[in-house]
Amino acid sequence: MVEGELRRLLDTRPLEGELYRPDRLLKAMRHGVLNGGKRLRPFLVLETAALFEATDDTAALRVAAALECIHCYSLVHDDLPAMDDDDLRRGKPTVHRAFDEAAAILAGDSLLTYAFDIVSAPETAMPAEAKITLVNRLARASGMGGMAGGQALDLAAEGSSLSEDETLRLQAMKTGALIRFACEAGAVIGGAQDADIERLGEFGAAIGLAFQLADDLLDLTASSEAMGKATGKDAAAGKATLASLHGIDWTRQQLRGLVAQAEDILEPFGERADTLKQAARFVAERQS
Template sequence: MSERHQEFQSRLKDNAEAVEKLLAALLSADRQPDEIARPERLMAAMRHGVLNGGKRLRPFLVIESAALFPDVARETALRIGAALECIHCYSLVHDDLPAMDDDDLRRGQPTVHIAFDEAAAILAGDSLLTLAFDIVAAPETRLSDATKMALILALARAAGIGGMAGGQMLDLAAEKTAPDEDGIITLQAMKTGALLRFACEAGAIIAGASDGERLALRRYGEAVGLAFQIADDLLDLTADAATMGKATGKDADRGKATLVSRRGQAWAEDRLQALVTEAEALLAPFSHRAGILIETAHFIANRRN
């Protein structure tokens, strides 16, 4: 194992622990100013959907993209990463519902609607979505109002109609009418790629970076987002549920086409390596500071769960 990979693994673990600790505090029973009450069952369902381990890859990308810029406080990037993780976890809680993907298992444990009920799962997701923007706007997030507005706009665009939520709608439609290859690329860029793109671009927004730096990180996020989806589709074909912590083979069972199912495993492996090369080139302007993000691209392309 290379020294850089060891550093990456250490930082991935340390950041995940820091994000988990912050999320636990944000999801405590303690009321915030202007909140009337925090219903116990709702908070339990939210914690079940969020505080269940995981690599915390999206907040990791926020923290590490922000770390490219020496003037950004880690605590600030951590809060934006936690906000993004709330959006991601809300999407998982809702995606698992019977009306969507109908999954009983997530990260090796019962999904929220199984552990509680469907109504609790819906409300937990709604509350996590709202909490994400609360975290960004809160005074504890020490950024200018203009920077907060830029983050809120970028996050809303990544999570909403033209991003993740819209991508889920296209995904549901794909069960009835198989999209062509361009349609698959659009669907995946929205459903999975948009939040990963935001995670990488967020560091530049927090830092008030130049347009060129922001674009480079945005494009890096698009490359690793596509790599993440191709790797996920590859694992869906080749891994088992115990390794993944969730059901596998569901896309094939539903007749949903993916780039991997269309092009094959060899194509997928070649495309993953090409995306890693592209990611490395996009980070070249950041020199040695980008070592961890380069290692992250390799990790995403070669992951096993």
């Protein structure tokens, strides 16, 4: 569903009010989005919306696709020579390698702004108050207090020694913020009470940390072929991750604890949350 929606949204035909969609820019955007990936964040939007029996699947799907546009924009920019300088993403050439740096920057810029277009558009049918809430939370999750700020901290950490608290804050911003938003967004779309939105946010925070710990573990243990991107780059850049500081066994123990925490958070929802519990286990146990 998400893949189909992304393809539809990134079609060559301009939207109403758009003059034209430059062909090369659109190809670069599609290269950065339609190149595989787990689609974890949109999956979480859809599943948390379903938890609250959201009446309009289309609205949830559009918000899910918008969130994936922001996630993919972040990968396009992270791969640039000025940042992580990667040649491969999901087993394929990164956007700046397949096109050029200028195209990658503009593709990322366009995906970021398009995400807010998608959420705020009339086709995303939900109450105006819910839309404003989503736009505000998404802006904060992706901006200087969230993902972009986390990337800034990550770049500044190269060759330096962060404390455990500083590392946790960096990870909560760079990786956790969008995952937390995904879980909160579904609850907002489903018309959940504030307490339940906060509960789903706590679930998102737990699996967001698990996702990053699993990523750090894979950077130490997995091959580049399995990951579809270079591994061992944290150590090469002098970045001390929690996995490298405490070791593989400690990291795996922490992952088990985070899964248990995530499952406990979802306990009030009973069997309706079984798929989300499975998602928590997937995040912690993934091999790529």
